[in-house]
């Protein structure tokens with residue numbers, strides 16, 4: 001039944017469904033989730049599609065259990081994923097931390113809505129940008145991609161799986177309600193044109209294998225349950241063997257490793273879309289559904305001869321600090337439209353370091369910016 | 383920003399190997415224990431060693447290769463069981479051993495997945511996961527070590543602490559009744575339910591071997607002394623005396639109704655194998671119902 005996992009061809013589907021199809025094409029065969037608006041359609045698609053390819057869909061009792069179950073499945077050697085939105089993402093934070101600490105590959109799709117608390121279940125938000133980065137206690141590196149269309153929901157979910165296997169950690173697909181519920185053409189390429197990263201397996205004998213070793217900034221290959229390596233996997237601070245060691249020295253190595261494998265590889269992970277940046281005096285920085293409106297605003301202004309550019313963040317984390325730092329020396333202002341009270345704007349301002357103005361255009365959720373609004377604010381800095 | 387950190391101390395494989403060579407081979411069950419992990423952290427007189435040994439004895443008796451055994455634990459003194467066994471072991475978050483094990487067991491039906499955890503982990507913070515795991519009949523063997531308190535954090539009251547019992551957070555006596563664990567497991571759908579104390583290692587080994595043959599969610603409660611957290615404030619004496627107490631208070635009645643198995647302070651402890659029934663597990667139903675339909679294997683119709 002494997003031929004049904006990649007539905008090569010043209011489809012007219014929404015972003016939630018495209019996330020599910022991306023997961024299947026990337027080799028996901030286990031999904032554990034809990035219904036939540038506006039991410040339920042990801043689970044519904046998986047409930048129908050996974051059995052067709054011999055995979056397992058299970059609806060858990062809550063998001064805590066969903067996250068725990070996908071970690072367990074991943075250690076069983078199967079690519080796994082879950083989907084949720086703000087409140088469920090909050091509940092997952094505990095076991096996201098376990099996934100970071102135990103270096104467990106898996107993908108969490110978050111179709112963001114307005115928060116805090118129950119907030120706006122059915123309406124758009126980009127409220128979890130910082131929760132994704134800092135939501136679980138302690139330090140760890142974060143990888144999050146942000147699709148701006150159903151096509152990207154498909155493409156970036158595959159990328160998220162590849163990054164999670166490569167860096168051995170949970171990776172987030174931070175979509176938003178508008179993109180998740182937007183129906184557009186999605187082209188699923190032939191299987192041979194889709195790059196799918198396979199999990200590296202240890203090649204050494206058991207006594208030489210260090211499952212949590214750091215080679216350069218890269219994680220060790222992963223021995224799964226039943227491989228005979230008898231790995232101990234713990235959320236406690238552990239040494240390279242995985243044995244718990246409660247000392248400052250081992251903590252130092254352990255935490256630095258899970259932070260630095262992302263930080264030192266940021267240049268390989270970061271993806272941005274650069275639109276008319278060369279001579280720009282003002283650059284709009286946007287992501288998700290907001291970047292579509294921003295693109296319209298920038299293109300209109302360019303046609304009228306204004307020196308405006310767009311930096312679209314395809315990966316939100318790690319943040320493209322080098323690009324923003326370089327632009328900070330060139331532009332007068334960064335305009336950051338986002339559907340929250342200034343989460344990414346904070347990162348832009350921090351990176352700009354006072355060399356260019358950072359202007360937040362915040363919406364608290366429930367609606368999107370209009371191109372005119374963006375043009376008006378951009379116009380004030382030209 | 384500029385970053386200043388201390389130098390990282392590299393892992394010293396040689397001294398780790400040396401420690402293993404020196405320390406390994408001293409314990410009769412060493413081949414089942416992870417090299418270099420003993421001495422364990424448990425207190426003298428703790429019942430956890432007995433439970434660990436009975437589990438090892440059960441796999442030995444069944445001849446199950448350790449490569450086919452997986453142990454998943456939560457947090458707490460019992461949660462540390464995973465770390466000592468020489469097999470694939472997963473020490474997860476507090477209360478979440480069952481959902482983690484659910485994911486693992488569903489994708490790897492070839493492995494024997496055992497969840498080892500304490501009463502607080504499985505029935506307070508993890509209570510919801512336990513009842514749903516049992517309801518779904520996931521193919522898991524759950525061994526719950528019940529010592530009537532949170533030992534790791536220094537002896538606080540938990541979901542099994544009987545009314546009137548003293549703990550560090552119930553200094554005047556506990557106002558809440560404890561759960562009757564076998565009754566709850568049975569009502570939630572477990573296909574095998576037993577209770578033993580650490581005074582019954584032979585019966586316990588037998589029960590664990592029985593669960594290896596069962597498909598579905600099995601539950602064994604093991605009453606274990608915790609002289610540090612529970613024995614002392616309740617004047618049960620040393621670990622040995624607490625064990626003697628469990629010997630005197632326990633009454634073995636196989637097949638007894640689990641609803642009658644409630645434990646009161648200084649009351650009788652009903653022991654035995656209470657429930658042993660058959661019911662299709664999650665995967666069997668999923669494969670026969672869901673996958674068969676989705677792949678058009680039932681009646682040759684595509685879904």
Ligand code: SF4
Pocket residue numbers: 423424425427428429430459460529533534607608609610611612
């Ligand atoms: S505190 Fe109690 S349960 Fe924990 S190791 Fe000590 S005796 Fe055992």
